Amino acid sequence: MGVVYKSFDPVIRRPVALKTIRRDLLDGGGAPDFSARFRNEAQAAGRLLHPSIVAVYEYGEENEYAYIAMEYVEGNTLGHYLNQKVRFSIAGALSILSQLLDALQYAHDAGVLHRDIKPSNIIVMNNGRVKVADFGIACVETSNQTQIGAIMGTPGYVAPELYLNYKFDCRIDVFSAGVVLYELLAGTAPFGGPPESAMYRVCHKTPTPPSVAKHDPSLEPFDAIVLRALAKRAQDRYDSAAQFREAIMQARAQPVKPVTSETTIICHSPIPSARQQPHNASPEPALASPPRRSTAPSVSTATLIAAGWDIDKIDRIEQQLARFIGPIAKIVVRRAANETSDLCALVQRLADQLSSPAERSEFLKCTARFAAAKPVPAAASASYQATVLLRSAGPGTPMPAAPTPEEVARATQMLTMHLGPIAQILSKRAVQPGFSRDRFLSTLAANLMDEADRIAFLSTFN
Secondary structure (H helix, E strand, O other): OOEEEEEEEOOOOEEEEEEEEEHHHHOOOOOHHHHHHHHHHHHHHHOOOOOOEOOEEEEEEEOOEEEEEEOOOEEEEHHHHHHOOOOOOHHHHHHHHHHHHHHHHHHHHOOEEOOOOOHHHEEEEOOOOEEEOOOOOOEEOOOOOOOOOOOOOOOOOOOHHHHOOOOOOOHHHHHHHHHHHHHHHHOOOOOOOOHHHHHHHHHHOOOOOHHHHOOOHHHHHHHHHHHHHOOOOHHHOOOOHHHHHHHHHHHOOOOOOOOOOOOOOOOOOOOOOHHHOOOOOOOOOOOOOOOEEOOOOOOOHHHHHHOOOOHHHHHHHHHHHHHHHHHHHHHHHHHHHOOOOOHHHHHHHHHHOOOOHHHHHHHHHHOHHHOOOOOOOOOOOHHHHHHHHHHHOOOOOOOOOOOOHHHHHHHHHHHHHHHOOHHHHHHHHHOOOOOOHHHHHHHHHOOOOOHHHHHHHHHOOO
16 A cells, blocks of 8 residues: 655664655545555554554655655565465464564554454564564554444455454454464465455354364364464454463463574563574574565654753663663664653653563663653754754854755755655755755765765765
């Protein structure tokens, strides 16, 4: 839906993803469902901050385009690997489901139902982490839409109550996650075939247990778990994603762990890499296909400084949180800081993100010295930041020459040749109060990934 551009944030020097759509579609011009999904994705995912959910950072409208700024993720969809006939071990399959269910429980607690859980909406990153994507048809409990009605989702993954026009709740996502687990264990989808056939199977047929479908007795401990998640009646399924996850963990002799050993995330411990496994063990399949470019800027240091935060303390909190969730701690801390007013509230908010009581207790203990910090002002806007920078130069400092309207138009036209319509948005955002002509041009040039293109772009204005 829409067009997704790979872009680059010149301030924090990292790639981002921008999903765009023409504003005439948002204004009801011929595609109301299309535009509603676009806005709904920003509303639903924008309220979620979890290591296993693709983050939405901003929704905006510029000229004739609307856009969503999203987290940029390196990896491939789970659907890609299943289509390539990659077979995951039991440990790998359960790790993926454990991370998926942890993310779903977080979303459900925030009042968001995904409604379209399937392999193509689950991204497996190159380090083995899982990211849930595409909240385009998600249901927000506070929205005006009814929870009875139109069938939405993907045939074969949609829960029976949606086909039958019954009331639904978070257990529709439990059902879809059960389909994914079945597919990972058995190597085949439980409700395959054309849409009409899939609908009939979902509503009336109980799938063959995974151990029987794959002729693998080692899967027998998970047969009852999967079939309960796939129960026709919602009341016969697990009451929550957390309950489903707990059943998986109890059935597994060892703790459920991530796919790889590079990093540790919430609730998961490293699993030995292939070279560390016993020779008689089956190593996890290598995730070496060309990465799927999905959607990640964090809040910039300049923004935090302008808002009054002590960056040294922010860095120390990031280091403490990284012990529990890995490198993503920097993004989590900075975005939370942008939405809180003091260190005490920030530390408590971050602690709430940790699922284990022991981890929360340890994190709060390590950060207790920050609890008495004084409040800081709310985050400043880009214009305010520019004003602060200008005033800091002191009286008598000449105002830098701004780009002329002709230069802005020319630069936008040139950038459009490389990036398409998104160039208009990038150009408008680069025209900030106090920005010199050179800074404006260098900001635009930073969006060009090829060095030769950047040099050619800048040379035309010299």
